[in-house]
Amino acid sequence: MAQQETLLEVRDLRVEFRTAAGLTRAVNGVNFTLERGETLAILGESGSGKSVSAQAIMGIVDSPPGKITGGSVRLQGEDLLQLDAEAMRQARGHRIAMIFQDAQAALDPAFTVGQQISETLRSGSALSPQQAEARAIDLLERVQIPEARRRVHDYPHQFSGGMAQRVMIALALALEPEVLIADEPTTALDVTVQAQVMQLLSELQAESGMGLILITHDLGVVAEVADRVAVMYAGKVVETGPIAALYARPGHPYSVGLMDSMPRVDRQEGRLLAIRGSPPNLMRIPAGCAFHPRCALAQERCMQETPALLPLPDEPGRHSACHFVADIPGRRRSELSAAPTGKSAASEEPLLRVEGLVKHFPLRSRSLLRRSPGAVKAVDGVDFELYRGETLGLVGESGCGKSTVARTLLRLERATAGRAWFAGEDLFALRGEALRRARQHIQMVFQDPYSSLNPRMTAGAIVAEPWEVHEGLAPRNEWRARARDLLQRVGLDPDDERRYPHEFSGGQRQRIGIARALAFNPQLMICDEPVSALDVSIQAQIVNLLQDLQQEFGIAVIFIAHDLSVVRHISDRVAVMYMGRIVETGTRDQIYNQPTHPYTQALLSAVPVPDPESELRQRRIILEGEVPGALDPPSGCRFRTRCWKAAPPCAQEVPALIDRFGHGHPSACLFAEARAPVPVDG
Amino acid sequence: MLAYLGRRLLQSVAVTFVVLSLVFVAGRILGDPVRLVVGIEASEERVQRVREQLNLNQPLGEQYATFIGDALSLQFGVSFWQKVPALPRVLERIPATLTLAAAALALALPLGITLGALSALRPWSRVDRITNVISLGGVSIVEFWLALMLILIFPVRLGWFKTSGYGGIEYFVLPALTLCYKPLGRIAQITRSALLDELAKPYVKAARARGLKERRVVFVHALKNAAVPVLTISGDELAALLNGAIIVETVFGWPGIGRLTIQALERRDLPMVEATVFVVAIFIIVTNLLVDMAYTWLNPRIRFSAAGDA
Numbered sequence A: 001m002a003q004q005e006t007l008l009e010v011r012d013l014r015v016e017f018r019t020a021a022g023l024t025r026a027v028n029g030v031n032f033t034l035e036r037g038e039t040l041a042i043l044g045e046s047g048s049g050k051s052v053s054a055q056a057i058m059g060i061v062d063s064p065p066g067k068i069t070g071g072s073v074r075l076q077g078e079d080l081l082q083l084d085a086e087a088m089r090q091a092r093g094h095r096i097a098m099i100f101q102d103a104q105a106a107l108d109p110a111f112t113v114g115q116q117i118s119e120t121l122r123s124g125s126a127l128s129p130q131q132a133e134a135r136a137i138d139l140l141e142r143v144q145i146p147e148a149r150r151r152v153h154d155y156p157h158q159f160s161g162g163m164a165q166r167v168m169i170a171l172a173l174a175l176e177p178e179v180l181i182a183d184e185p186t187t188a189l190d191v192t193v194q195a196q197v198m199q200l201l202s203e204l205q206a207e208s209g210m211g212l213i214l215i216t217h218d219l220g221v222v223a224e225v226a227d228r229v230a231v232m233y234a235g236k237v238v239e240t241g242p243i244a245a246l247y248a249r250p251g252h253p254y255s256v257g258l259m260d261s262m263p264r265v266d267r268q269e270g271r272l273l274a275i276r277g278s279p280p281n282l283m284r285i286p287a288g289c290a291f292h293p294r295c296a297l298a299q300e301r302c303m304q305e306t307p308a309l310l311p312l313p314d315e316p317g318r319h320s321a322c323h324f325v326a327d328i329p330g331r332r333r334s335e336l337s338a339a340p341t342g343k344s345a346a347s348e349e350p351l352l353r354v355e356g357l358v359k360h361f362p363l364r365s366r367s368l369l370r371r372s373p374g375a376v377k378a379v380d381g382v383d384f385e386l387y388r389g390e391t392l393g394l395v396g397e398s399g400c401g402k403s404t405v406a407r408t409l410l411r412l413e414r415a416t417a418g419r420a421w422f423a424g425e426d427l428f429a430l431r432g433e434a435l436r437r438a439r440q441h442i443q444m445v446f447q448d449p450y451s452s453l454n455p456r457m458t459a460g461a462i463v464a465e466p467w468e469v470h471e472g473l474a475p476r477n478e479w480r481a482r483a484r485d486l487l488q489r490v491g492l493d494p495d496d497e498r499r500y501p502h503e504f505s506g507g508q509r510q511r512i513g514i515a516r517a518l519a520f521n522p523q524l525m526i527c528d529e530p531v532s533a534l535d536v537s538i539q540a541q542i543v544n545l546l547q548d549l550q551q552e553f554g555i556a557v558i559f560i561a562h563d564l565s566v567v568r569h570i571s572d573r574v575a576v577m578y579m580g581r582i583v584e585t586g587t588r589d590q591i592y593n594q595p596t597h598p599y600t601q602a603l604l605s606a607v608p609v610p611d612p613e614s615e616l617r618q619r620r621i622i623l624e625g626e627v628p629g630a631l632d633p634p635s636g637c638r639f640r641t642r643c644w645k646a647a648p649p650c651a652q653e654v655p656a657l658i659d660r661f662g663h664g665h666p667s668a669c670l671f672a673e674a675r676a677p678v679p680v681d682g
Numbered sequence B: 001m002l003a004y005l006g007r008r009l010l011q012s013v014a015v016t017f018v019v020l021s022l023v024f025v026a027g028r029i030l031g032d033p034v035r036l037v038v039g040i041e042a043s044e045e046r047v048q049r050v051r052e053q054l055n056l057n058q059p060l061g062e063q064y065a066t067f068i069g070d071a072l073s074l075q076f077g078v079s080f081w082q083k084v085p086a087l088p089r090v091l092e093r094i095p096a097t098l099t100l101a102a103a104a105l106a107l108a109l110p111l112g113i114t115l116g117a118l119s120a121l122r123p124w125s126r127v128d129r130i131t132n133v134i135s136l137g138g139v140s141i142v143e144f145w146l147a148l149m150l151i152l153i154f155p156v157r158l159g160w161f162k163t164s165g166y167g168g169i170e171y172f173v174l175p176a177l178t179l180c181y182k183p184l185g186r187i188a189q190i191t192r193s194a195l196l197d198e199l200a201k202p203y204v205k206a207a208r209a210r211g212l213k214e215r216r217v218v219f220v221h222a223l224k225n226a227a228v229p230v231l232t233i234s235g236d237e238l239a240a241l242l243n244g245a246i247i248v249e250t251v252f253g254w255p256g257i258g259r260l261t262i263q264a265l266e267r268r269d270l271p272m273v274e275a276t277v278f279v280v281a282i283f284i285i286v287t288n289l290l291v292d293m294a295y296t297w298l299n300p301r302i303r304f305s306a307a308g309d310a
């Protein structure tokens, strides 16, 4: 940012949606500016109006039902909202471009990527088809797509998620825009691929000097790449400012809450600090400051008077919309915090022991004449133990077999090979009454709270249902009282027993799911990505809840997640999976402080750290490529195609998961060695 | 892709066998075909002769083998009514029916797609409501009634076009109009809903964000993706047109397969009926095969999943 040149200036932007359900005020006064060469992050919970703001700037809000009701969007001085449709169309792509969260869906499946790039190029300039194709290949090379010359003829579905996002970037850059808006460009990708795509975006931005607006709800990503941040709440920007200052001294109570509810891979306070309550319904935005129902500093004035976005005294370039800004410093963290909790000591006999678990899914051949072409090796030799009252974090990228392990343990899938002992019994051999009992003792909490609750039953009935199925758990005349009690324990109102699932928010539904699991009186709870569909602020509430309940009831938990930061907070021990195998396992501290397997090391270093001053940035390992297909895994060590340490022996020998250092920290790498990519603070 | 088409072809062959078997069963097992042919009062001697002629004295298995063998060598026997081999007579009638069906589809397809697209671009607008009335009419109208109305209006009132017969354009207009309305209605409806689905998808928004012209976004991108269901319906409609031809050809005295079928049925001409059913079935199978081939062009995922599988 050598010379300041304001590219984009958004003033008091407002967007409404008129639907049968009512008037949704999605954007209620958004203000920000973007300089040349700058990266501005727009941060906020789901539904805070980030995407709608971006679409309003691009002039692509669905209309009807949407309507831009006020404000201005000046691009290099010219108000885009005043342009006629044709002039606005010419500005799109040329001067201001956009990429989307799900790249695969944002590409037309019926045309090759080359056709789509050429079409875009030719819409803007008089190129011959041959010239356009040559340019398309250049562009694909620029976004580092291997074999661009060949791949230009491929269709979108032939690209992996990460590669499709690169294609999308190539498309957006085709006409060399001044401003690029990236709406959650990496949210749908695996952690290691996320890092590749973010790095590419930063490089391209540095090369071209364009302004980048990065929309995300991931504070880690923001800290990694942004120069400045705009925090949105209920359709408004409530704080803006340079990244370092804003992270160090958030200037709005909502920003304070966001910073504190974010799990961090480089910290392990016992509890996450959650923002209480949930985001507002945009049809009924609270009067005055929209944040007041959740704000610890709220006073009478906040309910009447809407705070304006004003400069912060003594802090150049920072703005905040809070009446009591002056009270924020000093009230940080401690205000909402609770004492960290310790773990009860693990008992002697493991509750669950899994040995050599294998699950292959044979591919059904679609032609009658040919034999089955092989099997997807979803789980390929997994061993672990779990003690009573302990939490095991199972982490790995999507598709590595985490959920399949869970489903075989629940006997929802039949294991191809291997054994499991649960409370001393052979789990896979159980049948009849014994199986019913085991099923009662092993409960599952699902990722998607929407689909796992029966929409026609009230919360009370959902929680009480297990008692109907498993007689003897609770006497009928106590059901109601117990259901109310459970709802209260998971942080809901006992009177919520009469409401139906759709009347709850995502986080509340997840609480109902947990209450229902607890109703079984389980010994083991398997949580499959229980928070990944939720917002950070809600995530923290649920993780804390799980932690409390586990303490209280002494339940063992298998916590499955792709998010290493969340796992760090809740786990006693961690197992890292890659392509159907555990590659490293150990206590939480061993895994996070001294990872020995190259994959764990890469995973840890790929996690964005929500601290712009963290030194981790320099030690980043960015993995090449993506996970190979599970149909035909690489010989020897399955990680070798992406491993920076790979050597010839890795292709021959399958590295066993053995304790290579003699301190109970097995690693499946021939060249395992400790490396501390993540220093522990405090 | 070849593997995919090969598989579809094999399936078509299987379907042809099923059709042939059904024709056989319907003709032989459900009642005595001889009585059907000669009438109840015919002499015992005549019955025997026809029985012989139709191979009905052999055991059922042999009859079936002979029937399939004959059908595969395209022998459906001699028509009782016209005393000539049945199949050539049926084939003669194909051009007339096909011209009519092709004309009806050539009218229905562009009109239906245009109407559907107009609706989809402005859902719930006045244009949409008018279009909906038109297409709903097409779907629910009785062709027989429509044919009579057209006759009443044009030839009778206005003296335009001919009511019946085969020849120049003046004979052709009314049956083609009658026949096209039903497919037009369905195509318009399907186009509307398919296009609405596509227009709500992220790639449409992304295409707009690239600065493509709205015309291109709708008529190149969204419409190509919406074409898959439209094509499916058009294939079905083409098959239905061959059936619809029975009524329309009878009303307008159009010498096509439909009229021939009615005439053969009236005269209890079993070989002729079998030959018409067979020919129509083959047409429908071929249409489906063509539709399948068009799918692979429209939807690359079919093309590639099929190629990977080979």
Ligand SMILES: Nc1ncnc2c1ncn2[C@@H]1O[C@H](COP(=O)(O)OP(=O)(O)OP(=O)(O)O)[C@@H](O)[C@H]1O
Binding pocket: A017, A019, A024, A026, A044, A045, A046, A047, A048, A049, A050, A051, A052, A053, A062, A065, A066, A217, A282
């Ligand atoms: N086409 C639409 N019709 C009606 N309401 C809409 C439409 N698009 C968005 N909204 C509403 O606008 C509000 C803001 O949505 P928006 O997509 O901007 O949220 P976001 O901040 O991008 O959230 P996320 O992090 O989940 O992407 C939501 O309440 C949403 O329901």
Ligand code: SF4
Binding pocket: A252, A253, A254, A289, A290, A291, A292, A293, A295, A296, A297, A298, A299, A302, A307, A321, A322, A323, A324, A325
């Ligand atoms: S204005 Fe009041 S309610 Fe709003 S953030 Fe500030 S203190 Fe909280």
Ligand code: SF4
Binding pocket: A597, A598, A599, A637, A638, A639, A640, A641, A643, A644, A645, A646, A647, A650, A655, A668, A669, A670, A671, A672
């Ligand atoms: S065994 Fe080889 S390829 Fe596998 S992780 Fe270790 S060094 Fe890398």
Ligand SMILES: [Mg+2]
Binding pocket: A050, A051, A052, A183, A184
């Ligand atoms: Mg969004």
